[in-house]
Amino acid sequence: MSDATVDEGPVGDGTRAVRAGLPEPVKHEPTLPGPVFAAHFHLPGEVTGPYSYGRDDNPTWTLLENAIGELEAPGRPDVETLVFASGMAAISAVLFSQLRAGDAVVLPSDGYQALPLVRAQLEAYGVEVRTAPTGGDAQLEALEGARLLWIESPSNPGLDVCDIRRLAVAAHAQGTLVAVDNTLATPLGQRPLALGADFTVASGTKQLTGHGDVLLGYVAGRDAEAMAAVRRWRKIVGAIPGPMEAWLAHRSIATIQLRVDRQNATALTVAEALRQRPEVTDLRYPGLPDDPAHKIASRQMRRYGCVVSFTLPTRARAERFLAALRLVEDATSFGGVRSTAERRGRWGGDAVPEGFVRMSVGAEDPEDLVADILRALDESAE
């Protein structure tokens, strides 16, 4: 293979992931060059080339951006990817670089818990914010005249799914831009740009990097002008990842196919085990064939994620269940190799019942995990 990057051709996700973003091999140099720590770069005379000041660009970001771009949009050199300090930095970069006072934006009413804060800030800047639930493509109703449609599918934490292609066609027919938060699916689960979105945006903090040790975000887009505005926003706000975080993220992406295949398969096993339990209600996992989201999910997703959600009868029961788990840490966030779960209602904000549990399935052996969950359910019964 002459080109070290696999950005086209019929390769599998594992092959693509282990080579994603690698530079041309150089004798005596590591395959993945180490992090470049630089606030500024040697730059005599005229300003030429990409690397001048560390808030604008960094070679470690470039490799990571190439890697994420190859996963989000293989074989699409027209797609540009930009990395950010966190998922929220990436989300804010799209919203605040694309929207002006007087514009309207459609957000999901059941999306990530920081979206209400974003809403308040957008409104303070004179942007009209409309919301509608993800399920049933309800955002279609709110679309008229909007400048931007923001989709989160599957939604976090409710795991509803909408028809991205259908919404994108309707949005584009009236000149509305479309952004999809792809955090939960990861690029191996879903490719929003191929489904018609203008931007795919995600937190790399979750399953993309998968070890719970890095905050990261990214935006990938196919419109050069729109992406120039996103890049300009990154420069203005300075919401940039450190080189060490960028390098750790790139190293972690090499194992993404192993992690998501293992974790997502176990998530289905966990969901099937939970379904047998009478105290578990409102069980959601888009990969379950009888889940309300499965039909649309199976048309647009290649993998269904590692998050399972369900409701226990009371807050006290949920708290006892979480305390009784030995292999599942009581922690927020999701996507890591170690399973975590939390009672989502403890945060306020999400419209969920008191006994609602969001569980993120890790890379433990499935039989160990299921045994631990069933034991904790038994022990937490009154």
Ligand SMILES: *Cc1c(COP(=O)(O)O)cnc(C)c1O
């Ligand atoms: C976690 C998350 C974010 C925010 O990402 P950070 O890296 O924590 O800033 C945005 N969207 C979704 C769906 C998330 O789960």
